[in-house]
Amino acid sequence: MTLIYEYDYLDINQTQWLVENEIDPLLVKSPLYRGTYPSGARFKFEMTNCGDYGWISDQNGQRYQQTHPITGAKWQPVPPVIKRIMHTEGAKLYPSFEVQSVLINVYKSCDTYPIMSFHQDITEENKEAPIVSLSFELGGDFYVAGLSHPGRDYPPTDPSVQKFLVKDGTLIILADEHRLAYHAFGTLHPFVSRTLFTRRINLTARMVYLPNKKASDDKDEISVL
Ligand SMILES: O=C(O)CCC(=O)C(=O)O
Numbered sequence: 001m002t003l004i005y006e007y008d009y010l011d012i013n014q015t016q017w018l019v020e021n022e023i024d025p026l027l028v029k030s031p032l033y034r035g036t037y038p039s040g041a042r043f044k045f046e047m048t049n050c051g052d053y054g055w056i057s058d059q060n061g062q063r064y065q066q067t068h069p070i071t072g073a074k075w076q077p078v079p080p081v082i083k084r085i086m087h088t089e090g091a092k093l094y095p096s097f098e099v100q101s102v103l104i105n106v107y108k109s110c111d112t113y114p115i116m117s118f119h120q121d122i123t124e125e126n127k128e129a130p131i132v133s134l135s136f137e138l139g140g141d142f143y144v145a146g147l148s149h150p151g152r153d154y155p156p157t158d159p160s161v162q163k164f165l166v167k168d169g170t171l172i173i174l175a176d177e178h179r180l181a182y183h184a185f186g187t188l189h190p191f192v193s194r195t196l197f198t199r200r201i202n203l204t205a206r207m208v209y210l211p212n213k214k215a216s217d218d219k220d221e222i223s224v225l
C-alpha cells in the first residue's frame with residue numbers, strides 16, 4: 001500500500017513564497033467559485049483549477065474540462081514551482097506522471113462537519129497515477145479509509161479509518177492500492193504559525209488521462225486546424 005504522509009514537507013518560508021507568488025496570483029486570474037454536487041447541494045468550500053484540465057462538479061455531473069465554468073476562460077498553466085514539486089513527487093511513484101490538472105480547494109469554515117465527506121477520486125480516466133496533494137495555511141483532519149465506504153459517522157467510527165493531521169506544508173500522496181481509497185476532510189484546526197491564517201488551501205495534482213492519451217476534445221480541436 002502506498003500512502004505518503006510528510007507532515008513537514010515544506011517549511012513556512014517555502015509555503016509563504018508559494019502562496020504569495022504562485023497561488024494568490026492564480027486566484028485573481030481564475031476566481032474561486034462554489035461548485036454544486038450532481039444532487040444540487042452546494043459545496044461547503046470554494047474551488048478553482050489550473051493546468052490543461054480542471055475538475056468540475058455541477059448538476060450535469062463531475063468531469064474534467066478545459067475552461068473555468070463561470071468565466072469561460074481557459075485554465076491558467078500550473079505555476080512553475082508547484083508544477084515541479086508535484087511532478088517530482090508523482091514521478092517517484094509513477095515515472096510517466098504528468099501534472100495535467102491541479103484542483104485548488106479553499107476551506108474557510110466548518111460549521112457543518114465534515115467539510116468534505118468520504119469519496120473516491122474516480123473522475124480520472126487514469127486511475128493508476130498517484131494523487132499528489134499539498135496543504136497550505138490552516139491545518140485540519142484528513143481521513144483515509146479503505147476501498148469500501150466507511151459510513152457516515154463523524155468522527156469516523158470504522159476501524160479501517162486512519163486520521164492524518166495536515167497543516168501548512170503537509171504532503172499527502174494516494175498511490176497504488178491507496179489510489180482509490182475513500183478519503184475525507186473533516187474539520188479545520190486553528191493552527192497558528194508565524195501568520196494568523198484564515199483559510200486552508202489544498203492543491204491536488206492529477207494525471208487525468210493515460211500516458212499518450214488526452215481528452216477527445218483535444219483531438220477535435222486538432223482535427224479542426
Ligand atoms: O482537502 C483535502 O485534503 C482533500 C481534497 C480532496 O479529496 C478532493 O478534492 O478530492
Ligand SMILES: [Fe+2]
Pocket residue numbers: 119120121183
Ligand atoms: Fe478527493
